[in-house]
Amino acid sequence: MKRPGAATIMCLLMATGCAPSLRGPNVLTGSDAYSLVPATDPQNAVATDYVIGAQDSINVEVLYEPDISRNDVAAGADGTVALPLIGQVRAAGLTAAQLSEVLRERYLRYYVDPRVMVSIAQSASHNVNVQGAVQKPGIYPLRGTTTLLDAIALASGEGYTASLSQVVVLRAIEGERHAALFDLNRIRRGEDPDPALQAGDVVVVGSSSIKELRRDILRATPMLNIFTLF
Template identity: 30%
Template sequence: MATKIYLNYIKFICLFSGLIIGFSSCSNKPYQTLFEPNGNITANQPNNFTIAGVYKIKPEDILQVRNLQNIKFILEDVNTSASSSQGSGSNAASQAYPVEQDGTVALPVIGHVAVAGLTRQEASKAIEDMYRKKLIKDPIIEVKIINLKVSVFGEVRSPGNYALVKDKTTLIDVLGQAGGITDKGNEKRVKIIRGGTVNPQVTEINLSELESLTNPAVIMQNDDIVYVGQNKRAVRNDKIQNISTIVQPTLLLLNTVLLLFTLK
């Protein structure tokens, strides 16, 4: 009787272990196929970027405007404590100005300036010219577009949203801001998701190849998502850990039951 119970026990353990391994493999599948490529990203996606990767201002953008030469004519009463760490000198100040639907931005003294369709440098020049004509002798205007961002998550040290405050920000720049790829990360399959919810497209970048640095897709665009998945070693270790976590207490329980049967 005990031998028959033991054989049944062995059969059950084999079947149970097979099911556990199968379910563990299936549970990891969605994680590994997250953002699988379904198309190619070109350098000229419709995201208000030029072919060279330089952004053109559009309505509802938020501009940060600085007069590096003389702040008192533009931002007399602005609290500059929040922006002092970003400045190009202790005399710089800034404030956020929204671009209106007609493509203009309203600035102190000079009023509305048309900026839609201009790059950041072109907008700086246009604002400088207006202040030079109306108020300031030698203005030095700096413009930043502060609402542009990239989301980074997966196997990086500091996942989160990162602002695109300079032109031609690259994938390497953004990963650097996120603290770099962890030991579990797969640098050969870094995914960039672009196009929003209407037309999302995914491309994979192999950072172990030098050619990836010249790929136009690595120039970040507004609302890009960067995802770093796990490497094979990390995936394998996770599977083993998951199986071990589930199987060990189950085996302990079954061994206890078998022991009770054999003692009868």
């Protein structure tokens, strides 16, 4: 199947100058968009503890035992960390508190009542990518529940050319990219709920300027592998 060219992608994603809107078979809107990227419930929202992932770095402090304490210990691609005395320990999939308890159990072989504290040094796996018409495009770490509005704030807010009714969230599900369209103006007015993001999401804020749009798409294309999205 022939892949779309850059001009077609720009029309599809931003819909400025080439098409009247982003609505189409490849971009979910309305309730369908929220089925892909559900909203948070402010009445029931509970902060989720950070779950360690592969390539994340952690700090491990064993109280009163500086010789075996370590900073910036990187989890490998298999999600394990290497620590003194106890060797390889699986960290991926655990919170810092859960891993602290696992390490405490391991160190009981060598110490009486060891006190272990694990903290996140650097996140490499739980990120959101914010692109397009924002002040500071980039990759930002997720901490607990992060919404679409939170992601825009992490990128220092929208740019002066932003088209806030044309904000797309790209999400990978079972190896395939899907797109959902949101209107930030309606979300900010409380007319629509604020969707919750997850690790690996890409947020693209549309532009009201075709010149700015072309620049943003050309910059984002190599990183997002956008020609394979739809």
